[in-house]
Amino acid sequence: MRLLEMNKHRCLLIEFWGLGDMTMLTAALQQILSAGWEVTIAGKPHGRLLLESAYSDFRWIDFTPPWTAFRGKYRLWRWPWGNLLNLIWRLRNCRFEAALSVRRDPRDHFFMWLIGAKRRIGFKTRLSWPFLNESLVISEEAHKVEDWWNLQDKLLRTKTQHVSPKLLPDADLAARYREKINANGRAIIALHCGAAQKVRRWPEPYFRELIIRLRKELDFLLLLFPDLDGYGAGLKSLADYTFESTNVAQLLAILSCADVLIANDSGPAHVAAALGLSVVTIFGPGEAKWFRPFGEQNLVVIRDICPYRPCFDYCRFPEPYCLTKLMPTEASEEIVGFLRSRLVCSANRNDLF
Numbered sequence: 001m002r003l004l005e006m007n008k009h010r011c012l013l014i015e016f017w018g019l020g021d022m023t024m025l026t027a028a029l030q031q032i033l034s035a036g037w038e039v040t041i042a043g044k045p046h047g048r049l050l051l052e053s054a055y056s057d058f059r060w061i062d063f064t065p066p067w068t069a070f071r072g073k074y075r076l077w078r079w080p081w082g083n084l085l086n087l088i089w090r091l092r093n094c095r096f097e098a099a100l101s102v103r104r105d106p107r108d109h110f111f112m113w114l115i116g117a118k119r120r121i122g123f124k125t126r127l128s129w130p131f132l133n134e135s136l137v138i139s140e141e142a143h144k145v146e147d148w149w150n151l152q153d154k155l156l157r158t159k160t161q162h163v164s165p166k167l168l169p170d171a172d173l174a175a176r177y178r179e180k181i182n183a184n185g186r187a188i189i190a191l192h193c194g195a196a197q198k199v200r201r202w203p204e205p206y207f208r209e210l211i212i213r214l215r216k217e218l219d220f221l222l223l224l225f226p227d228l229d230g231y232g233a234g235l236k237s238l239a240d241y242t243f244e245s246t247n248v249a250q251l252l253a254i255l256s257c258a259d260v261l262i263a264n265d266s267g268p269a270h271v272a273a274a275l276g277l278s279v280v281t282i283f284g285p286g287e288a289k290w291f292r293p294f295g296e297q298n299l300v301v302i303r304d305i306c307p308y309r310p311c312f313d314y315c316r317f318p319e320p321y322c323l324t325k326l327m328p329t330e331a332s333e334e335i336v337g338f339l340r341s342r343l344v345c346s347a348n349r350n351d352l353f
Contacts, residue, residue, distance in 0.1 A: 010040070010096050010097055011037050011038075011096060011100065012040045012041075012096045012115070013040070013100050014108055015102070016043060016044065018044075019047075019268070020270035022047040022051065023270040024145050024294065026274065027162070027294070028148040029041075029051075030166060032156070033055065038059075040058065040060070040061060044068075047060075053167070066080065067107050088115055091116075092116045097117070097119060098155055099112040099115065099119070101121075104123045105125075106127040108122065109125075113131040119134055120132050121155055122151070123135065124137065136150055141289060142290075143292070144290055144291060146162075165294055167271060169249075170249055174256045177250075177254050177257050181223070181254075181257050186219055186220050187218070188220065188259050188260075189339075190255055190277075191239070192263040192264075192268040193225075195264040196266065197313040199284060199313050200285065200323075201231060208235055208238065210328045214335070214339070215238075218336070218340070220343070221240045222239045223240070224236065224243070225251070225254075251268065252271065256275050258272070260279070260339060261279045262282075264282050270293050278299075280299045280338060281299070281300050281301065283322075284320050285309055285310055285312060286312065297342070299334070299335070301334055303325075303330075304322075305322050305325045305326065
């Protein structure tokens with residue numbers, strides 16, 4: 001990756017969360033780079049691996065903020081204060097003209113102030129007013145991609161073209177997987193049944209019932225991605241190919257071979273949509289209008305079974321009823337109908353259904 005020379009048109013994009021969040025950032029990244037800005041992105045290490053095949057003209061700062069931990073985030077005595085202060089000093093020396101964060105999080109806004117960015121652009125909160133000097137009011141109905149568009153327009157001080165998130169796999173790696181995966185003219189469905197937070201996972205037996213039903217209705221090749229902790233490995237007997245312990249580059253390359261991804265509300269769902277796949281996402285405690293995979297080619301399967309949904313992963317019950325009571329017999333009808341409309345044969349395929 002080429003490190004860019006410093007000039008006055010330099011901005012920092014902050015996204016300290018997961019693969020899906022970093023994927024949505026690319027909706028703004030494309031246009032900011034096109035406008036001639038030199039971009040630095042601060043994020044967790046997996047983010048660089050996600051972006052480097054599609055984007056070369058940016059700098060990357062690895063940083064995993066202690067306040068992004070799911071539990072124990074305010075045990076301040078455990079924070080890596082030396083590394084944090086060193087990072088702030090390095091970023092201050094970059095003399096950023098602007099810093100942007102899509103999150104309504106005063107910790108991000110305070111960080112932007114600490115690094116000395118001249119323009120600190122974000123969505124205001126009650127605690128953020130001392131730190132932001134260019135604030136926006138968020139729409140409760142807007143998708144996070146649309147939020148990034150609004151930040152992009154604020155930065156560039158004009159209404160610019162709005163594009164969808166976009167990712168690309170490593171071309172050589174994708175070619176090797178395309179050679180390995182022999183579909184024999186069939187449609188290719190990928191299944192990723194994990195999620196970083198366990199309360200977002202549809203039960204593994206439900207996925208089994210769904211795949212058995214799909215096998216009766218449709219002709220396809222199934223690529224299975226168990227989660228890194230093994231969740232979903234019990235479905236191997238239903239899959240044509242199983243890919244365990246894949247890294248980010250491999251995930252991009254393998255997904256690029258598929259037509260459709262079926263997944264929980266998770267990072268791979270956003271990644272697949274940005275690669276151009278149709279995505280079926282089974283939503284539980286998250287808010288679909290903000291965090292669904294972006295694009296009209298996708299299906300969200302969701303039911304307001306629990307009166308407390310969305311609870312954003314902090315479920316008050318022993319199990320996430322929004323998912324455990326969403327039965328495969330009900331969900332499969334919706335999914336089969338969607339797949340029939342989306343799995344369109346290419347010119348060299350036979351009719352599948």
